[in-house]
Amino acid sequence: MKTIEVPYGHSFQSCLIPDGVECVYGRLGKAEPDVDTGEQINAALMDLIGDINLDKLRGAQSVAIAVSDMTRPVPTRLILEKLLPWLARRGISEKQITVLVGGGLHHPATQEEISYILGEKLQKRLRILAHDADDKDSLTFLGTSSMGTPVYVNKYFAEADYKIVTGMVDAHQFMGFTAGVKGAVIGLGGRPTITGNHARLFQPGAELGHIEGNPARMDLEEIGRIIGVDMIVNVVLNSKKKVVKAVAGHPVTAHRAAAEFAKKIMGVPMSPADLVIASPGGFPKDINVYQAQKALTPASQLVKPGGTIILVAQCPEGSGEKSFEKEMSLYNSPQDVVTAFKQKEFVIGPHKAYLWTRTFLKAEVVLISDEISPQLAKTLMVRVFKNLQDAVAEIIPHYPANLKINVLPNANSIIPIIKE
Numbered sequence: 001m002k003t004i005e006v007p008y009g010h011s012f013q014s015c016l017i018p019d020g021v022e023c024v025y026g027r028l029g030k031a032e033p034d035v036d037t038g039e040q041i042n043a044a045l046m047d048l049i050g051d052i053n054l055d056k057l058r059g060a061q062s063v064a065i066a067v068s069d070m071t072r073p074v075p076t077r078l079i080l081e082k083l084l085p086w087l088a089r090r091g092i093s094e095k096q097i098t099v100l101v102g103g104g105l106h107h108p109a110t111q112e113e114i115s116y117i118l119g120e121k122l123q124k125r126l127r128i129l130a131h132d133a134d135d136k137d138s139l140t141f142l143g144t145s146s147m148g149t150p151v152y153v154n155k156y157f158a159e160a161d162y163k164i165v166t167g168m169v170d171a172h173q174f175m176g177f178t179a180g181v182k183g184a185v186i187g188l189g190g191r192p193t194i195t196g197n198h199a200r201l202f203q204p205g206a207e208l209g210h211i212e213g214n215p216a217r218m219d220l221e222e223i224g225r226i227i228g229v230d231m232i233v234n235v236v237l238n239s240k241k242k243v244v245k246a247v248a249g250h251p252v253t254a255h256r257a258a259a260e261f262a263k264k265i266m267g268v269p270m271s272p273a274d275l276v277i278a279s280p281g282g283f284p285k286d287i288n289v290y291q292a293q294k295a296l297t298p299a300s301q302l303v304k305p306g307g308t309i310i311l312v313a314q315c316p317e318g319s320g321e322k323s324f325e326k327e328m329s330l331y332n333s334p335q336d337v338v339t340a341f342k343q344k345e346f347v348i349g350p351h352k353a354y355l356w357t358r359t360f361l362k363a364e365v366v367l368i369s370d371e372i373s374p375q376l377a378k379t380l381m382v383r384v385f386k387n388l389q390d391a392v393a394e395i396i397p398h399y400p401a402n403l404k405i406n407v408l409p410n411a412n413s414i415i416p417i418i419k420e
């Protein structure tokens with residue numbers, strides 16, 4: 001017997017597989033940091049990519065910095081610890097800085113979550129605010145993009161003289177890659193902005209790992225220009241969540257450099273298999289079903305029609321979004337969800353029901369979680385096992401002896417390169 005082990009929450013799930021079963025791993029390309037994260041960030045800040053208006057920074061009376069919420073494993077604390085001295089050398093004191101924790105349509109970050117993200121010391125030194133996409137009083141309207149997306153953004157970010165966005169470059173199921181201006185446009189956006197931009201997921205070119213000609217990314221970056229994002233600080237992580245690349249500079253140019261580097265790590269040549277075992281990559285990528293669902297995009301590309309995907313995701317926060325859960329409860333089958341969604345006006349939250357169930361039309365999806373209740377499993381239309389071994393023991397006998405299994409330990413971060 002041989003052992004398969006994949007990330008699960010803060011730990012792992014494992015199972016034994018018969019020796020005769022072929023197991024093919026879709027792993028991120030090997031990348032190890034040459035120096036520690038702090039040195040990489042310092043080096044990026046000393047070697048800015050693209051055209052940055054530092055005179056504007058030196059004359060600024062206020063600086064806003066967008067950071068990610070709990071659902072992203074961004075080394076935010078360390079980025080800020082290196083960014084603050086860099087700003088100080090350009091005449092910006094900590095009293096002039098506002099840090100905005102952006103989560104898009106996720107719940108506004110709690111005090112406990114902010115402590116986890118930033119630590120106690122930074123909390124005492126800086127003005128830190130949690131963004132709420134539905135708080136109209138905290139939003140500023142700045143116009144409309146050429147694609148028709150209304151531009152609402154956090155007013156404290158909009159009013160700042162200089163605007164910086166931090167984030168992590170990862171594969172994204174329809175934006176191509178995360179990060180760049182996304183941390184401001186989506187992270188600090190109002191609900192109409194997020195909805196308008198995400199509605200482009202149906203358009204040609206809005207694909208995993210694809211940037212050029214991607215309507216969702218093009219709209220995103222135009223909105224970033226409307227908002228006036230001045231600079232980004234982005235990182236790329238390896239499978240161990242270690243920083244292997246840091247960039248800083250122009251919101252588009254620097255992001256492209258990071259995305260090109262990321263693509264070399266995340267592009268994985270594989271052929272489809274009957275069974276796919278996929279983990280989003282552990283905490284925080286499997287904090288809830290809303291986030292863990294992203295693993296189904298690469299998994300669905302790497303499973304044969306009629307096959308099975310085993311999604312290994314702890315999901316301690318359950319579904320993660322009540323509107324997603326409510327949308328699922330309205331229908332009796334995945335086909336009903338998909339059909340109805342295409343006929344409805346696009347709404348964020350319920351859109352995840354479409355993304356969740358579209359994979360079910362190609363393959364069976366089984367969820368491994370010790371946190372999902374039977375009632376929620378029924379709503380989500382998915383079979384749930386508490387451990388991977390039980391699921392494998394039940395599923396493998398239904399396949400022939402020459403079964404092939406694709407194993408994706410960091411599914412949320414891979415970009416399949418399909419081999420026929």
